[in-house]
Amino acid sequence: MFDLPVKEAELADLEKKSEDSSLWDDPQAGQKLMKKLADLRDEVQSWRSLEKRIHDSLELAELMDESLRPDLEKELEALEPELARREINIQLSGPYDRGNALLAIHAGAGGDDSQDWAAMLERMYLRWCERRGFETEILDVSEGEEVGIKSVTIAVNGKYAYGYLHPEKGVHRLVRLSPFDSAHRRHTSFAMVEVLPQANEEGDIQINPDELRIDIYRSSSAGGQNVQKNATAVRITHLPTGLVVSCQNERSQMQNRENAMRVLRARLLQMRHAEQEKELAELRGDYTKAEWGSQIRSYVLHPYQLVKDHRTEHEMGNTQAVLDGEIDSFIEAFLRHKTV
Template sequence: MNSRSIFDLSSREMLLEQLQKEAENPGIWDDPTSAQRLMKRIADLREEIEGWNQFLKRCQDGLELAESEDESLREDLEKEISALEKELQQRELTTLLSGPYDHENALLTINAGAGGTDSQDWASMLMRMYLRWCERRGFDSEILDFSEGEEAGIKSVTIAVTGPYAYGYLRGEKGVHRLVRLSPFDAAHRRHTSFAQVEVLPEISNGDNEIQINPDDLRIDIYRSSSAGGQNVQKNATAVRITHIPTGIVVSCQNERSQMQNRENAMRVLRARLAELKRQEQERQLAELRGEYIKAEWGSQIRSYVLHPYQLVKDHRTEYETGNTQAVLDGELDGFIEAYLRSQKTKSGGL
């Protein structure tokens, strides 16, 4: 067990103690939503700390077995060491998640870029990749909004990802993803390059005091769902589009059969986008004070997925790469996520 993990456990114990003191104040229940959020944070922290303590006990038990020098226990000890090393790697990763929203759930949106059917197909491949990643981690995923492509694939999709530190793990996926392959939609079977943009936002609870939405600032349109499905297309108007008039932000949700549920989901996305807008404005103001220049553009790709003429997935920020492209497209993203988190920690001087 290294000192970094132990230090992080100590800081989490102090945070838990602080939050428990806040929870002792009866006044917190004046705002039930904020109170429930606080209690959930306490429960998650307590579970994490208990997990670390159990892990530390297993390490201690393993050391005692090793010191016994009993050869009959050697095989079991080697298996336990291997299991502990694997668990340590996963647990150490959570120590890199210390951002203000890292512990929150995430809202992930994929938008097909220019390139027609190929890019829309690529967006659907990314959707499958992230849904499979959620399955691997045991996270819940819910499609809030879905816009089907004209011939194949999707134009856009918004997915709510629920699980411990979902935003912290996924925030590094934000950016442009580039695919190079032989196009299945080209009669000449030529090589095509496709782009899709991934947006990742922390889900902001309704009780977050930093984001206040005035109902008078909203224009709400109700319309019929345009989702695919033939006879399953809604005959009633249940899809919801919300425009936040002061900022011009537009969000829509049409995946639920209930207009009320679609409205609630649209508000979830709107709160997250308003929080991101506020964060960007704060960064812009800070950059101006520092005399820095921030370029506002779609941006160059953060990761390339090459399926032809060779097999390679490479992250251009960390240089992490693998030739097992199929595994990545099947949701094996932890290597990329860990490399990004470690690179960010290194930049901030944490490691």
């Protein structure tokens, strides 16, 4: 899945192309090549640097000098998690794994409990992104009638954002004593998590403006001073597919329109890949439709404390830590499980 000499040969080829005097005749192509060159150069240099650290550690170990043991042990403690991280990164070899993502959370049936659960998931993922150093931007949010949220769409920007987030796609189930039930009975709530790659405006998806219907309306909110008096919310309908996206989080109509187009491109990209995957699966004869209700993970807060992923059987008893954003072990378990 990873061949450093091949990467170095590719880097040399890109460096040669970057010296071509005609490179900037097409500014878009030139910019794309230079970005690819910078990313590949950074990747190759980081692997060669790691290789040198390992080589130096082996040389220290061969000296059999007890006075060097503390330094060697310290370096090995630093190398171990770095190697584990790179092992995961190598598995993220899909066409969009290294890019940005759109994360959407939708409350399921169940009223206040499900809307509160959707808000808890939003907090969990925002905290996880903060830990990872990913930048986040809330593109659109629909507040719950009393508590929580009905839905939210978040742009997650950073290297490998889509690769790390895509295992979270699916139905998430919460079991707890409901704070909204006067009898304090146990309730089960569901929320759907969507993860989409952010499409490249220059090439991934081409949208004909004539195939769009754009409606402008007033933003809705829970009330009070936050209600917009001007029509700034944007709803875009893609006529050929019937896809509808809306954004109302920004005060600027132009910004809402740009955000809605980002979401539309991502959904069209997802639709295109879903159609391709369906055709391939039908040729193999094992196409299975993914349907609501087949939860990927359960978060049980009562009568015991446990978070369990049903795809990998990976589980964690510290539910509060998971809800505070410590979900790396679930993501990594899924990525490793996928390659078994």
